[in-house]
Amino acid sequence: MHYYFEKYYFDDDTFTLYQNDKPIDLKSNEAKLLALFIKNKDKILSKDRILDEVWGEQVVSEQVVFQNISHLRRVFGNGAITTFSKKGYVWQLSFEPKELKNEEKAPVQLMNKWYTSSYYLYSVITLLLVIIFVLFFGLSSNGSLSNKQLKGQVYVIPFSFSEALDELQVDRIDTLLTRNKLFQSDDHGIDTDVVFRYSDKVREQTQLNNTAILLSGYVSQLDEQMVVEYKLLGAEREWHGYILAKNEALMTNALDKTIGNVQSSGYLNEPNSALLAAKLQLLLERQPDDLSVIYHLIKQEITHQNFDVARALIEKLLIESKLQKNSPYTALALYLKGGIFHQQHAYQHAERYYKQALVLLAETPYSKVAHNIELALAWLAYAQHNTSQLQHHISNASEHARQSGDVLSEVKAQTTGSILSHKLGDLVNRYQYLNTAKSLLIAHEIEQAHFAVIHYHLALFSPSKVEAESYFLKLLGLNKLAKYQWIYESSIEDLLSWYIEQNRWEEAIGLFKTQPESSFNLNQKARVLRAQQDFRGAIQAAKQAFDSARLSYEHNNALHSALLLYQMKPYMNELKVIEYQNYIKIHASKFWIEKHRIELSEVGYFDDLAVN
Numbered sequence: 001m002h003y004y005f006e007k008y009y010f011d012d013d014t015f016t017l018y019q020n021d022k023p024i025d026l027k028s029n030e031a032k033l034l035a036l037f038i039k040n041k042d043k044i045l046s047k048d049r050i051l052d053e054v055w056g057e058q059v060v061s062e063q064v065v066f067q068n069i070s071h072l073r074r075v076f077g078n079g080a081i082t083t084f085s086k087k088g089y090v091w092q093l094s095f096e097p098k099e100l101k102n103e104e105k106a107p108v109q110l111m112n113k114w115y116t117s118s119y120y121l122y123s124v125i126t127l128l129l130v131i132i133f134v135l136f137f138g139l140s141s142n143g144s145l146s147n148k149q150l151k152g153q154v155y156v157i158p159f160s161f162s163e164a165l166d167e168l169q170v171d172r173i174d175t176l177l178t179r180n181k182l183f184q185s186d187d188h189g190i191d192t193d194v195v196f197r198y199s200d201k202v203r204e205q206t207q208l209n210n211t212a213i214l215l216s217g218y219v220s221q222l223d224e225q226m227v228v229e230y231k232l233l234g235a236e237r238e239w240h241g242y243i244l245a246k247n248e249a250l251m252t253n254a255l256d257k258t259i260g261n262v263q264s265s266g267y268l269n270e271p272n273s274a275l276l277a278a279k280l281q282l283l284l285e286r287q288p289d290d291l292s293v294i295y296h297l298i299k300q301e302i303t304h305q306n307f308d309v310a311r312a313l314i315e316k317l318l319i320e321s322k323l324q325k326n327s328p329y330t331a332l333a334l335y336l337k338g339g340i341f342h343q344q345h346a347y348q349h350a351e352r353y354y355k356q357a358l359v360l361l362a363e364t365p366y367s368k369v370a371h372n373i374e375l376a377l378a379w380l381a382y383a384q385h386n387t388s389q390l391q392h393h394i395s396n397a398s399e400h401a402r403q404s405g406d407v408l409s410e411v412k413a414q415t416t417g418s419i420l421s422h423k424l425g426d427l428v429n430r431y432q433y434l435n436t437a438k439s440l441l442i443a444h445e446i447e448q449a450h451f452a453v454i455h456y457h458l459a460l461f462s463p464s465k466v467e468a469e470s471y472f473l474k475l476l477g478l479n480k481l482a483k484y485q486w487i488y489e490s491s492i493e494d495l496l497s498w499y500i501e502q503n504r505w506e507e508a509i510g511l512f513k514t515q516p517e518s519s520f521n522l523n524q525k526a527r528v529l530r531a532q533q534d535f536r537g538a539i540q541a542a543k544q545a546f547d548s549a550r551l552s553y554e555h556n557n558a559l560h561s562a563l564l565l566y567q568m569k570p571y572m573n574e575l576k577v578i579e580y581q582n583y584i585k586i587h588a589s590k591f592w593i594e595k596h597r598i599e600l601s602e603v604g605y606f607d608d609l610a611v612n
Helices: 028-039 047-055 063-076 102-137 147-151 167-177 192-197 199-206 248-265 273-286 291-303 307-323 327-343 347-361 367-383 387-403 407-423 427-443 448-461 465-476 482-501 505-514 519-531 535-551 555-567 574-587 590-595 597-602 605-611
Strands: 002-005 008-011 016-019 022-024 081-084 088-091 096-098 154-156 213-222 225-233 238-245
Touching (some): 008 028, 016 028, 028 047, 063 167, 081 167, 192 213, 192 225, 307 327, 367 407, 387 407, 407 448, 448 465, 448 482, 482 505, 555 574
Antiparallel strands (some): 213 225
C-alpha cells in the first residue's frame, strides 16, 4: 500500500518514505512510527500504545518516543503531530492511500529501484567530491586538519524528563535540546542512565570516534527554575554539568553555548593530558562565568596538586554560583574545598565544608553529588578511626545511590565500606560489605566485567598469596573497562612481585601473553627481565615502554620507564642515563618524587642531580 501527501509518499510494504520520488533516510523505528500514525489519523495514540506497537518487547525508555516524534516533525514540520497533555499524540497530515494494481506494481517497483540506485550513486559521488574537497582545502600549510573537520558532530541520546513536566513542556524542551544536532539510533538500547553510568559500554557500542560527541541528560524543575543535568561524552573523556535557568529557552541556549565552546576546544578528544589545563584556561577566558568550566579546571589543578590555584578558583566558583543561584555548583565548590583540606590532613575543616555541601543538597535531586560527599566523609571517619561514623556515611551513600537507581554507585559505596573496614581491622564488616556488593551485581545482572572490583578485594583480603593469585588471575581474565584500569595494573604488579619472589619466570613472562601490549605491561616485563639479570632484554623493553608512553602522552608510565632505566645505569651509555634523569626532573610531580624517594635515593638520583 502507498500513502500520498503533497510531495511525499510512503511505501507501507518496504517502510520507505519518498520525497519527490527520492528516498528519505528514516531509521527502522521512525518508519514504523510513521506507519502507525498514518493508519491512525485523527486518533490519539498514547505513549504506551506507541511503545507497544513500535518497540514491542524491547526495553527502552519513554524518551525514545519524544525523540522519534521530534525527528518526524523535522521532516514534515511541527504541525504534523499534535501533543495532547497526559493523553498522547495525534497525526494531522492527510496521507491518501492508494492500492496499486498488479500491472502497476512491477513498473513502480522498478522505478523505485532505479531511483534508489540512482540516489545512492549520486550520494556516493557527492561524498567522494566532499572528501576530495576536504583533503585538498582542509589541510593547512603545516599539514594539520582544518578546525571545521575537527569539530565533528553532536549526537543526541534521548533526554530523560521529570514526571513533574507535562507532555507539552517535554515536547517544547526536546525540540529546543535537539536543534542543530543529530539523532543517535536507539538500536543499542542506550538511554540517559546508560550514558551516565556506563561510559565504556556507550563508547564501544556507538563506536565513538575522535571527532564525535554524545549528549544526554536529565531535565527537571526546581524552585520554579528549569534544570538540566547534562553529560558530553567524547572519545577520551567526558564533561558533566548543571544548568539552572528561569525558562526553557534560557536553559537550552546556555547549554548550546557550553556545548559549542567545549566542542571547539577539542577537550573531550584530546589524547595529550598535559594539554588539558591549557585548554580549560582558554575556555575560561572565553566563558569566565561558565560554572562548568571553572569546576573542571579546579579538578584539573587538584589532580596536579596545585592547591593554591585550585583554592582561588573555588572561591570564584562559590561567588559565581551564588550569583547565578546554581546550588549544585555551590555544593560542588564546598565539596572540593573540603577535599583539599582532607588531602592536607586538616580534618575538622574538611568535615565542616563537606557537611555544608550536604545541607545545600537536602531536598534536591542531586543524589550523585551527595553520594560522593558521603563517601568522602566515610574516608574522613576512617582517618579519624571512627568506625560508627564510617558505617553511618556508607549507609547514607548507599541510600543516595538507591534513590537514583544507580546500582554501580551503591556497589561503590559497599566496596568502599569493605576496604575501609579492612584497613581498620574490622574483619566481619569487610566481608559483609563486599558480599552485599557482590549480591547487588548478581541481582541486577550487571555484566561480568564489573566483578573485577569484587575479585580484587577478595585478593587483598586473602590469607595466602596462593589464594590471592587465583583472584588476580580471575579478574585479569574478564573484559576490560577503562574505569578499572588501576585494578588491572595493581593486580599485575602484585602478581609479578609474587612470581619474582618464587622465581616463577615462565608464569611471569606468560602473564604478558594474555594482556594487551602497552607501556605499562612493557615496564612490568622489564621488571621481570631485570630480576632475571637479563639487563639487555630489560633495557630494550623499558626503552620500548618509554618511547611508547611518550608517544601516547602517558607521562606516569614514561616516568616509571625512566626510573627503571635509571636503575640499570651501569649497563647503559652515560648520555642516555642523563636523558632519563632529565625526564624525571622535568616531568615528575612532587607527589611522584615523594612516593619513589627511596628508590631514587638508592640509585643516587639526588646525588647525580647535585653534580649535574
